[in-house]
Amino acid sequence: MSGSSHLHAVILAGGSGQRFWPLSRELNPKQLLTVFGQESLISQAIHRILPFTGGGSGVMVVTSERLFDELRNHLTSQPDPSLREVTYLQEPLARNTAPAIALAAAALEAADPDSVMVVLPSDHLLADGEAWAACVEAARTAAESGYLVTIGITPTRPETGYGYIAVGEALPAFTVGAAVPHAAVEFVEKPDAERAAAYVESGRYVWNAGIFVMRASTLLEELAAAGADGARIVDVCRWLVAQPTTARHSDEARERFATLPSVSIDYAVMERSRRVVVIPASLDWNDVGSLLALEEAARADALGTVRIGPGIDIDSRDSIVYSTGRLVATLGLHDMVVVDTADATLVLPKDRVQDVRLVFEALKAVGAPEVTQPKVSLRPWGSWTSLLAGDGFHLKLIEVTPGARLSLQRHAKRTEHWVVIEGTATVTCGAAVFELACNESTFIPLGELHRLENRTGGPLRLIEVQAGSYVGEDDIERLEDDWDREG
Amino acid sequence: MSGSSHLHAVILAGGSGQRFWPLSRELNPKQLLTVFGQESLISQAIHRILPFTGGGSGVMVVTSERLFDELRNHLTSQPDPSLREVTYLQEPLARNTAPAIALAAAALEAADPDSVMVVLPSDHLLADGEAWAACVEAARTAAESGYLVTIGITPTRPETGYGYIAVGEALPAFTVGAAVPHAAVEFVEKPDAERAAAYVESGRYVWNAGIFVMRASTLLEELAAAGADGARIVDVCRWLVAQPTTARHSDEARERFATLPSVSIDYAVMERSRRVVVIPASLDWNDVGSLLALEEAARADALGTVRIGPGIDIDSRDSIVYSTGRLVATLGLHDMVVVDTADATLVLPKDRVQDVRLVFEALKAVGAPEVTQPKVSLRPWGSWTSLLAGDGFHLKLIEVTPGARLSLQRHAKRTEHWVVIEGTATVTCGAAVFELACNESTFIPLGELHRLENRTGGPLRLIEVQAGSYVGEDDIERLEDDWDREG
Numbered sequence: 001m002s003g004s005s006h007l008h009a010v011i012l013a014g015g016s017g018q019r020f021w022p023l024s025r026e027l028n029p030k031q032l033l034t035v036f037g038q039e040s041l042i043s044q045a046i047h048r049i050l051p052f053t054g055g056g057s058g059v060m061v062v063t064s065e066r067l068f069d070e071l072r073n074h075l076t077s078q079p080d081p082s083l084r085e086v087t088y089l090q091e092p093l094a095r096n097t098a099p100a101i102a103l104a105a106a107a108l109e110a111a112d113p114d115s116v117m118v119v120l121p122s123d124h125l126l127a128d129g130e131a132w133a134a135c136v137e138a139a140r141t142a143a144e145s146g147y148l149v150t151i152g153i154t155p156t157r158p159e160t161g162y163g164y165i166a167v168g169e170a171l172p173a174f175t176v177g178a179a180v181p182h183a184a185v186e187f188v189e190k191p192d193a194e195r196a197a198a199y200v201e202s203g204r205y206v207w208n209a210g211i212f213v214m215r216a217s218t219l220l221e222e223l224a225a226a227g228a229d230g231a232r233i234v235d236v237c238r239w240l241v242a243q244p245t246t247a248r249h250s251d252e253a254r255e256r257f258a259t260l261p262s263v264s265i266d267y268a269v270m271e272r273s274r275r276v277v278v279i280p281a282s283l284d285w286n287d288v289g290s291l292l293a294l295e296e297a298a299r300a301d302a303l304g305t306v307r308i309g310p311g312i313d314i315d316s317r318d319s320i321v322y323s324t325g326r327l328v329a330t331l332g333l334h335d336m337v338v339v340d341t342a343d344a345t346l347v348l349p350k351d352r353v354q355d356v357r358l359v360f361e362a363l364k365a366v367g368a369p370e371v372t373q374p375k376v377s378l379r380p381w382g383s384w385t386s387l388l389a390g391d392g393f394h395l396k397l398i399e400v401t402p403g404a405r406l407s408l409q410r411h412a413k414r415t416e417h418w419v420v421i422e423g424t425a426t427v428t429c430g431a432a433v434f435e436l437a438c439n440e441s442t443f444i445p446l447g448e449l450h451r452l453e454n455r456t457g458g459p460l461r462l463i464e465v466q467a468g469s470y471v472g473e474d475d476i477e478r479l480e481d482d483w484d485r486e487g
Numbered sequence: 488m489s490g491s492s493h494l495h496a497v498i499l500a501g502g503s504g505q506r507f508w509p510l511s512r513e514l515n516p517k518q519l520l521t522v523f524g525q526e527s528l529i530s531q532a533i534h535r536i537l538p539f540t541g542g543g544s545g546v547m548v549v550t551s552e553r554l555f556d557e558l559r560n561h562l563t564s565q566p567d568p569s570l571r572e573v574t575y576l577q578e579p580l581a582r583n584t585a586p587a588i589a590l591a592a593a594a595l596e597a598a599d600p601d602s603v604m605v606v607l608p609s610d611h612l613l614a615d616g617e618a619w620a621a622c623v624e625a626a627r628t629a630a631e632s633g634y635l636v637t638i639g640i641t642p643t644r645p646e647t648g649y650g651y652i653a654v655g656e657a658l659p660a661f662t663v664g665a666a667v668p669h670a671a672v673e674f675v676e677k678p679d680a681e682r683a684a685a686y687v688e689s690g691r692y693v694w695n696a697g698i699f700v701m702r703a704s705t706l707l708e709e710l711a712a713a714g715a716d717g718a719r720i721v722d723v724c725r726w727l728v729a730q731p732t733t734a735r736h737s738d739e740a741r742e743r744f745a746t747l748p749s750v751s752i753d754y755a756v757m758e759r760s761r762r763v764v765v766i767p768a769s770l771d772w773n774d775v776g777s778l779l780a781l782e783e784a785a786r787a788d789a790l791g792t793v794r795i796g797p798g799i800d801i802d803s804r805d806s807i808v809y810s811t812g813r814l815v816a817t818l819g820l821h822d823m824v825v826v827d828t829a830d831a832t833l834v835l836p837k838d839r840v841q842d843v844r845l846v847f848e849a850l851k852a853v854g855a856p857e858v859t860q861p862k863v864s865l866r867p868w869g870s871w872t873s874l875l876a877g878d879g880f881h882l883k884l885i886e887v888t889p890g891a892r893l894s895l896q897r898h899a900k901r902t903e904h905w906v907v908i909e910g911t912a913t914v915t916c917g918a919a920v921f922e923l924a925c926n927e928s929t930f931i932p933l934g935e936l937h938r939l940e941n942r943t944g945g946p947l948r949l950i951e952v953q954a955g956s957y958v959g960e961d962d963i964e965r966l967e968d969d970w971d972r973e974g
Contacts (some may be wrong), residue, residue: 017941022816214808245551291842297958311831312849314842323832329846330511331835336823338834345810348818355801358791362799370814387874388884388950392925393908397875397952417906417928419952421880438879439954441904443928463875463882463952465906467926 006114007140009049011086012105012210013042013063013071013122014094018351019290019358021371023258023324028374029067029120030288032074032253035297035322042122043078044301045069046086050086050120052136056085060107062100065090066276069485076380077401092240092249092257097210098231098268099260102223106237116143116461117219118211119265125296126209127284134280136179137215141232141246142174142277144180146221148270148481149181149213152206152278153285158196161289163208163266164188173181174277181455197368209287210265222273229261230268235261280323290353291337291346294320305333309340320350342375378481382454384464394471398452400425405453414468415474416444418452423460426453436462449479493601494627496536497591498573499697500529500550500609501581502559504776505847506840508858509831510811514552515861517775518609519561522784524810528775529558529609530565533573536605539623543572547594548609549587552736560721563867563970564888579727579736579744584697585755586720586747588899589710592703593724597928604706605632606699606752612783613696614771621664622768626700629661629668629764635709635757636668636700637695639765640772645683648696650753651675652765661764671765674758691766695753696774708762716748717755723747777840778824778833781807792820796827807837829862829872830879867970868893869941871951881958886945887912892940894968901955903931905939910947913940923949931942936966 017030024030031042032317041048046059053059061114063071068090075083090108101119108115118136126132131286136301139149152165168183187208191199199205220238223230236256240248247253261268270276284295300306305316309323315335323340330338335350346359364372376385381404388395398418400406408428418425419441427436428451436442446468452459478485497970504517509824511517518529525536533546540546555577562570570736577596578587588606595602605623613619639652655670662668674695678686686692709723710717717808723743727735757763773780789795792803796810803820810827817825820839826829832847850858863872866892875882885905895915905912906928914923915938916931924930931937933955941947965972 054789091753190932276772282837288725291925312846312853314845315848327831327855329833329850331833331842331846332839333834333836336834338832340832344814344816344829346816346818347820347823347834349820352802352819359799359818362801363814363816366799368814390908395874415926417904419904419954421877421952421954439902440930441930441952465908465928465950465952467906467908 003304006174007048007052007054007058007113007116007118008108009053009059010101010108010117011045011049011059011061011122012097012100012119013041013061014091014100015123016355019090020288020339021356021360022339022346023291023322025069025370025374026372026436027070027377029123032070034287035294036125039078040051040074041178042123043080043083045122046082046083048128048132049120049136050082051133052116052118052140056082056332057087059086060089060104060345061086062089062091062104065092065095070378072483073378073380075452077378078381089248090320091410092253095257095260097265098223098230098263099237099257101265102220102233102237103240104236105213105219108243109216110241112240112320113186113217113333114275116140117214117216119210121287123288124209124395125284125286125288125293130179130284131281134179135283136213138176138179138279138313141176143218145174146218146275147181148216148218148273148276149285150184150270150276150278151211151213151420152280153209153211154280154282155200155205158193159207160193162287163322164196164199164205165208166276166422167204167206168326169241171277179279179281181277184270187266189266192424195235207285209283209285212265212270215302216323218275219269222275223269226269226272229263233260233268236481269334269430276427287468289321290351291339291356292353292486293409294322294337294339318350325472328411334442335342344370371401379402379406389471390470392467392469394466396466398462398464400452400454402454402459404455405480405482406451407485408451409476410447410448411468411475412447412477413470415446416450417461417465417467418442421461421463423454423458424456426455427463493543493599493603494539494545494854495595495602495604496533496538496540496546497588497595497604497606498529498532498546498548499584499587500548500607501554502586502610503845504555504610505759507775507845508843509777509826509833510809512861513572513858513859514554514557514800514939516610519557519614519939522781523612523775524564524594527561528611530562532568532607532609532611533562533570535568535613535615535619536623537569537885538620539605539627543569545592547576547577548573548775549578549591550639551581552579557865558934559970560727560878561737562869564865564869572604577735579740582744582747583749585710585717585750586724586744588752589707589720589724591725592706593721593728593934594834595845596703596707597728600704602703602864604699604701604703606697608697608774610775611696612664612773612775612780613804614770618665618768619770621666622766622770623700625663625666625668625766627660628663630700630702630705631657633702633705633762634668635705635760636761637757637765638696638700638765638770640696642687642692643692643770645687646694647677647967649774651678651683651686651692652695654691654693654765654767658764666766666768668766669758673751676753679808684793693765693960694821696772699752699757705762705966706756709762710756712757713756716750720747724808725836733863778826778843779809781809781824781826784809805837815829822908831857836965859932866893867891876958879954879956879958883951883953885949885951887939887941889946892969893938894965894972895936896963897934897936898955899934899964902933902954903937904952904954905929906950908948908950910941910945911943912947912949913942914938915940
């Protein structure tokens with residue numbers, strides 16, 4: 001597995017993950033969750049493709065303006081330094097996968113006309129290893145010969161919730177190990193149960209996992225050739241990447257992007273192009289499309305129940321009980337899902353998991369903060385956890401990574417009290433710089449320049465009591481920041 | 488409704504309320520819950536009988552040594568000053584209702600040989616008003632004539648979980664309004680469904696609600712005459728109340744009490760005595776025997792679901808969703824119960840509510856703190872809430888009632904940081920006494936004498952960060968306390 005100077009990964013990370021609430025939030029979408037294994041789904045997705053891109057700089061994360069900060073905070077706070085090298089491309093507006101992928105293609109083509117892109121969802125599960133490596137290499141070779149390549153998953157059950165691809169004749173020239181590209185005959189969206197069963201039975205269909213490999217230029221050509229909508233998408237994306245970075249969030253950029261149709265890459269290109277090939281593969285794929293995916297997060301007990309987190313269960317059958325940390329006790333459940341987080345609990349039967357978005361929308365309609373903000377907010381320097389908030393105050397637990405420091409900042413409307421409960425902090429307050437040991441406290445007056453820093457090699461935790469006329473996150477003026485954050 | 492110098496209320500408040508977990512805890516049993524109305528169940532029980540006792544000093548709360556502090560903290564922190572006047576009787580050990588009631592009878596008889604006692608559970612719901620007042624007056628008159636009187640509830644359904652009393656001939660001499668004492672013919676424990684239906688159909692049976700009115704001396708006589716077990720109960724209780732107060736918790740007291748049989752007053756006396764009368768009454772009684780009682784706490788929606796607390800429900804039928812403050816979302820439940828508290832969640836079908844004790848016992852067996860301690864601990868001066876605890880620190884929200892103050896105290900192993908987030912505190916720290924306004928902080932060094940006080944007429948809330956080698960509640964030395972608490 002060697003890197004190629006032309007191979008770039010495009011990680012689609014604009015999804016809001018409504019169907020994974022309350023684990024996911026608008027500002028903590030599914031791709032950031034560490035529910036499956038030690039790493040988040042996006043971190044897994046990047047690590048899956050890193051061996052082929054020659055490092056993190058060959059990875060482009062496509063996301064929304066709103067999620068950009070959260071994604072960068074997350075990836076820069078991970079131990080692997082490669083994750084700090086990835087680049088980001090912000091869509092002016094969310095417009096489904098065709099505009100998102102076209103925008104990435106336009107950016108890659110502008111930098112290198114021979115770019116080959118591997119497009120990967122950021123929030124799926126997929127086994128890497130030899131079979132995956134063979135798929136990527138076979139797909140790259142086919143892509144370099146001008147094909148639009150998709151990696152299709154050999155189905156294991158007659159699932160009606162997925163798209164299927166009909167597999168045609170083999171193109172043996174591009175074979176690598178067990179990975180054999182075939183002509184893609186037809187794309188079918190979510191078939192009914194009877195057709196799904198027939199597809200699986202036939203052995204001639206694979207699941208569409210949303211993984212595509214192609215030259216950036218081929219994609220843009222085929223999209224432009226697919227009709228007026230496709231041509232407009234290509235025009236606007238090429239125009240946008242030609243703008244200076246700062247102009248990409250202008251009103252004009254948003255207005256032009258808003259005129260684009262919200263269409264999937266499957267609909268806009270794959271179902272129309274005659275240059276599509278598919279590589280069937282068995283890769284233990286899961287689209288993590290609903291809370292039922294939590295069954296993958298642990299082994300079921302003798303009664304078929306999967307339990308994660310503190311608590312106990314008595315007698316429950318075929319249920320999922322997931323707690324992020326609070327005690328959850330269950331008794332006599334049948335086919336139920338219970339998801340418990342620091343600030344919200346969801347209970348529903350398994351056969352209603354698709355309707356979690358109704359709950360999400362209903363809560364959003366009444367302005368519930370629990371759909372937007374997670375309890376723990378990751379930052380490049382560590383994290384903060386909201387413990388208690390009320391009129392004129394906000395209480396937080398702050399953890400600062402060894403060697404990291406917050407920005408040099410000041411607040412116009414709040415003061416801050418800090419009490420160290422673990423480790424030693426280095427505090428800048430006005431002209432003074434001093435150490436604050438465990439069980440020592442200090443006070444940051446209104447408007448005073450200050451900075452918090454962990455110069456030690458161990459953990460630093462402190463309690464912060466913010467008090468003032470306004471204690472929102474946006475009351476911050478950053479004068480110096482290791483991550484060049486604004487405002 | 489006038490008080491009588493001989494009428495005393497005996498409130499049985501030793502119950503641990505396992506079946507109401509996670510709302511109830513070992514140190515916050517069912518009788519302390521404010522789930523039904525503005526007042527706790529014990530406060531409702533006391534207010535129900537206060538008009539007849541001539542004030543709080545005529546009310547004796549019988550409880551365990553373990554619960555005594557919690558009960559007193561609770562009752563002294565209520566706005567009604569009568570609740571601060573009640574007296575307490577601590578059982579050396581829990582030994583069911585016969586020893587508990589006999590102990591109260593022995594204490595009352597020793598103080599006043601003509602005492603008439605109204606025995607009331609502390610954790611039931613009961614409508615007071617005219618019918619109740621008539622029952623108490625009729626019962627008192629019959630009790631003064633030497634009867635053991637019980638107030639029985641006219642059944643509204645063929646409940647198999649209750650005891651029934653067969654109603655015999657009327658004793659019209661003691662009638663007050665609609666309250667007519669009758670001979671009690673038979674006590675029946677939890678009949679099967681067929682018999683329960685026949686009882687209700689006959690109109691000749693009432694529910695045993697555990698409410699008894701009798702002279703203390705009559706009860707002791709009848710108990711002593713009922714057999715060797717009863718005689719021993721009377722002997723030990725008379726011996727115990729003759730001890731100085733401090734000796735009532737001696738090893739000898741515990742050992743003697745431990746030899747008593749754990750029997751109910753029904754079994755030990757009521758089923759055997761020929762001097763028992765029953766007053767049938769319709770008093771909207773509920774024994775709050777399981778989480779199903781939460782249906783009384785709010786009106787059901789169109790689909791039969793009762794929801795209390797923040798959150799939303801979509802499509803749930805005939806379910807109970809109770810949250811003490813966190814957001815709970817439910818979707819498509821049928822006949823389920825969800826109870827969510829600050830630190831624990833319970834989910835089970837309605838037909839398993841009796842098994843909540845299994846959950847409680849399983850959690851207790853693994854030492855889960857969530858079965859013992861509530862998140863909010865009431866104190867005579869206000870309350871504290873545990874926000875975060877960890878190795879060497881404990882973070883609390885402290886609320887001090889207007890005009891109240893904590894004890895003058897010191898800690899051997901922890902320091903305390905205080906930040907006021909609402910109101911103004913008066914702080915004693917060593918020789919200094921000073922005011923701490925909102926958004927000001929102070930530090931209590933190790934071993935320093937200190938006191939926290941709210942001299943204002945408004946609320947006082949502060950954040951306390953405790954840090955030290957040990958942060959348990961028992962590291963406290965009280966030098967002066969408005970409530971004479973020890974240690």
